[in-house]
Amino acid sequence: MKFYDCQTAPSPRRVRMFIAEKGLDIPSVEVNLREREHLQAPFLAVNPFATVPVLALDDGTILRSTAGCRAYLESAFPSPPLLGGDAVGKGVVADLVWRIEADAIAPVAECLRNTARGMKDRALTGVENYEQLPQLAERGRRRAERFFPVLERLLGERPFLAGERISAADIDAFVFVEFARWVKIEVPGECTGVRRWHEAMSARPSAGR
């Protein structure tokens, strides 16, 4: 098995932390996105969609999304469960993961990719170029900021988003908080639950990976 990673990007981090929380040690290959290595022939042969994370399995199967990599890992290495324990738990975690991707991580990506000078014509991942849309960046910022009170409500008094145990939802929300800093968005002071949870997440060994 081989994990195609990039230390500077949020999506591979969602899988990297997942691997760390599973206690797995998977050989990894660093793909230098800043040098546009993902748009060059050797990597495109692995993933024509030109994105990381990628997980190349021993049977030749290649998984080319965060969701795909984690669904495989959860089933192949079930302990500890990170996508939910029983049926209800699996539903709850999938719900949270979807929400965080759609309403938190994607908006930050919209804000960043539609403004960063180094991402001119790279408003979306992939091999096709798409021009930056300033209005989309602004909308992304508004949406990302609005997610903090939602996260506060989702968290409530629980130690983790899905309850007593860490799940992929916590990993993703943590990656969102860290990613939001790239566009100068910080956890608002009034989100005391999020701040408490973020501090606990930051202290986990997986957060440094």
Added chain:
Amino acid sequence: MKFYDCQTAPSPRRVRMFIAEKGLDIPSVEVNLREREHLQAPFLAVNPFATVPVLALDDGTILRSTAGCRAYLESAFPSPPLLGGDAVGKGVVADLVWRIEADAIAPVAECLRNTARGMKDRALTGVENYEQLPQLAERGRRRAERFFPVLERLLGERPFLAGERISAADIDAFVFVEFARWVKIEVPGECTGVRRWHEAMSARPSAGR
């Protein structure tokens, strides 16, 4: 258990077909999106995110996304598996489902929601209003059109996207093809594999649901 559905919307259809392919009979409630029932207090009490599908479980848990509803149903009613059989299969289906949502269904939604007159200021789902961005509609159209050759390649010579058996990926790709018609995008003639597969999908009882 109760399923909050809407016969005229693509996302609940992804769950409705999933339920039908599982052979389940779950009591459903029709939420009239055109009458903006999802933005009124009774439904917001069920789902503050103001979207369908929603699955209300007997233990009181409420799942508020396609992903959440299906993860629960797959675990509670494992046969036939629609999110993959073994670990590799689960990875492959999750990969496809993610890809189809991100690169096919979302672009059609962008195209529709940023142009339809009845969706003024409703460029995104949810309780917040967001203005329509014509450039995003145009980008969504380009992306949706570009997905057909990708779908053709993903399908290859297989009867279904993940191989010999139907999966959630086929449901989602089918919903994409049907949804694309709303913005006058049809399967290109040269995508003969997609046309063959779409014909077979259309003939399944679940397609009429």
